[in-house]
Amino acid sequence: MGRTEPLIVSYKNKWYDLTEFAHKHPGGKNSLTGLHQKDMAERFERAPGHSQAAKYLMKEYQLKEPSDTATHTKQNGYSLNGAKATVNGTVTNGIKNGVKPTTNGLHANGDGTHLTDDSMEYLVDWSKPMLFQIHKIGDKYAEWVNKPVDRELRLIGPGWIENMTKTPWWIVPGFWIPAILYIIVQYGAKDLATGRGWNDPYRSFTTIDLYLHLVIGAFAWTLLEYSLHRWVFHLDPKSNRFLQTFHFLIHGQHHKVPFDPYRLVFPVPPAILLTTIFYQPVYYVFPYPRLTLAGGLIGYLIYDMIHYYLHYGSPSGGHLYHMKRYHYSHHFVHHDQGYGISSDIWDKLFGTRIILKKLKYLLKW
Numbered sequence: 001m002g003r004t005e006p007l008i009v010s011y012k013n014k015w016y017d018l019t020e021f022a023h024k025h026p027g028g029k030n031s032l033t034g035l036h037q038k039d040m041a042e043r044f045e046r047a048p049g050h051s052q053a054a055k056y057l058m059k060e061y062q063l064k065e066p067s068d069t070a071t072h073t074k075q076n077g078y079s080l081n082g083a084k085a086t087v088n089g090t091v092t093n094g095i096k097n098g099v100k101p102t103t104n105g106l107h108a109n110g111d112g113t114h115l116t117d118d119s120m121e122y123l124v125d126w127s128k129p130m131l132f133q134i135h136k137i138g139d140k141y142a143e144w145v146n147k148p149v150d151r152e153l154r155l156i157g158p159g160w161i162e163n164m165t166k167t168p169w170w171i172v173p174g175f176w177i178p179a180i181l182y183i184i185v186q187y188g189a190k191d192l193a194t195g196r197g198w199n200d201p202y203r204s205f206t207t208i209d210l211y212l213h214l215v216i217g218a219f220a221w222t223l224l225e226y227s228l229h230r231w232v233f234h235l236d237p238k239s240n241r242f243l244q245t246f247h248f249l250i251h252g253q254h255h256k257v258p259f260d261p262y263r264l265v266f267p268v269p270p271a272i273l274l275t276t277i278f279y280q281p282v283y284y285v286f287p288y289p290r291l292t293l294a295g296g297l298i299g300y301l302i303y304d305m306i307h308y309y310l311h312y313g314s315p316s317g318g319h320l321y322h323m324k325r326y327h328y329s330h331h332f333v334h335h336d337q338g339y340g341i342s343s344d345i346w347d348k349l350f351g352t353r354i355i356l357k358k359l360k361y362l363l364k365w
Contacts, residue, residue, distance in 0.1 A: 007032060008063075009040040016061040021150075023314075024259055026328035028363030053148055053332040059119060060150040120144045129157045134248045135241035142237070145252040146335055153257045155249075166262035169308045175268050176301050180294050188213075188291035195288065213288050217295020224278065224296070225303050226346035229339040258331050264311055265304045303342045310341070314365040319343075322356070325363070329354045 007018040009032075022029040027047060035043065044050065050058075123144055124133045130153055137144055155165045189204040192213075196204075204210045233251035237243035248256075254263055279293055286292040306323065315321040323341070330338035338354040340347045347353040 005036070007036050009035045009038060011040050011044060011058075015063040016058065017063055018061055021061055023365055025365070026325070026332065026363075028365055030361070030364045051333045053146065056119075056147040057150060120147060121149065126151055127154075129154050129162075130253070131155050131245065131249060134245045134252075137244065138241075139239050141244045141248075145248065145256050148256060148258050148332070150259070151257060153253060153260055153263070155253065165267070167265050167267045168262060169265050169305070171268060172265045172304050173301060176271075176297060180297050180301070183290055183294045183297070184210075184214075188288065188294050191288050191290055210291060213286070213291040214295035214298060216286070217292040217297075218299035218302070219295075220292065221296040221299025221303065222340075222343060223346060225299070225341060226339050226350070229341070230350075230352070234335070234339070255331065255335070259311055261312065264308045271300070299342075306342045316364070317362065321363075324365075325356050326354055329356060 004019055007022050009016050009018055018025075018032065018035075022032050025032060031043070031047060032040075120140065120143065123137050123140060124130060134141065154162060156162055189210065190201040192204040192207075192210055193199070193201040196207075196209075198204070229251075233247075235243065235247060237247045244252075254260075257263065275293070275297065278296075279289070282292050282296070283289040306320070307327075309315075309320065310324045310327045313320070313324070315324055323344070326338055326344060327341060334354050337352045338344070338347060339352055344353055
């Protein structure tokens with residue numbers, strides 16, 4: 001990787017280190033070009049409005065002292081000019097709240113004139129496992145979970161237990177591609193051959209029927225993707241502390257730390273559990289359920305890889321470019337809209353589509 005150029009900016013008489021933020025900025029890193037060591041107020045307010053979530057995250061990059069803007073040395077492996085203010089304004093060796101910073105970013109919609117309200121991070125202790133603190137947040141949970149931060153999240157605890165809650169992106173295709181092929185070859189093709197009265201199961205691969213059922217399964221997944229995201233992942237826990245903890249575990253954590261690379265894809269064990277559950281109705285509805293299941297898993301795999309790419313990739317146009325802007329808008333502006341990840345087709349049909357503003361230039365991440 002090439003050396004990251006420093007990006008220290010001023011806004012409202014405060015200084016911010018956006019060095020590690022620029023390539024994650026939903027408005028594109030090109031919208032921040034030429035701002036190093038300059039006041040960004042004019043460009044900030046001239047750009048499409050920044051949401052309250054954007055302005056909340058912005059505080060994560062605030063430098064404690066203006067003199068810090070001239071500091072570009074490293075200590076203990078952490079960039080001092082990348083040290084971001086904690087909720088009490090203190091910084092120690094580039095670590096905020098006792099946790100090594102990660103790299104996030106966002107941009108969206110609002111009046112763009114003032115920083116948001118005071119930080120709500122006093123509600124939790126970021127140096128301790130988060131899952132066991134959610135029930136203490138109470139009626140402030142819904143507001144807190146939708147205000148993103150740039151921090152490393154400890155979900156359960158230290159060591160191997162915590163590592164089990166993290167999923168590198170490559171584990172998903174590494175597990176599901178062989179599993180899908182096994183289901184198709186060992187079960188799906190045989191089921192189709194038996195149904196057609198063929199002795200050779202491999203004859204199934206020469207017919208359009210096998211691929212048609214895979215496509216049907218993949219299409220069915222897109223509706224399931226939308227339904228899960230809208231009615232399960234974004235359920236309203238209200239003041240129910242059990243539901244708040246459940247919501248945070250399955251999806252709230254992703255909205256709180258949206259660019260944690262180890263919490264962007266669905267872990268394999270719960271995915272297997274959900275597959276087992278959803279296979280039951282598939283078995284009774286479709287003529288070749290195991291082929292349909294394989295198609296659904298193909299759809300899921302595509303969805304999960306797209307989701308990771310939307311956060312960490314740099315599409316230069318086309319469908320994925322649109323969906324990256326679309327998904328960022330869901331994260332940081334319209335939490336109650338834009339539930340589609342791989343496509344916005346169901347958002348259009350169910351009336352939850354986000355209308356993106358047309359831009360005069362191509363965003364680059």
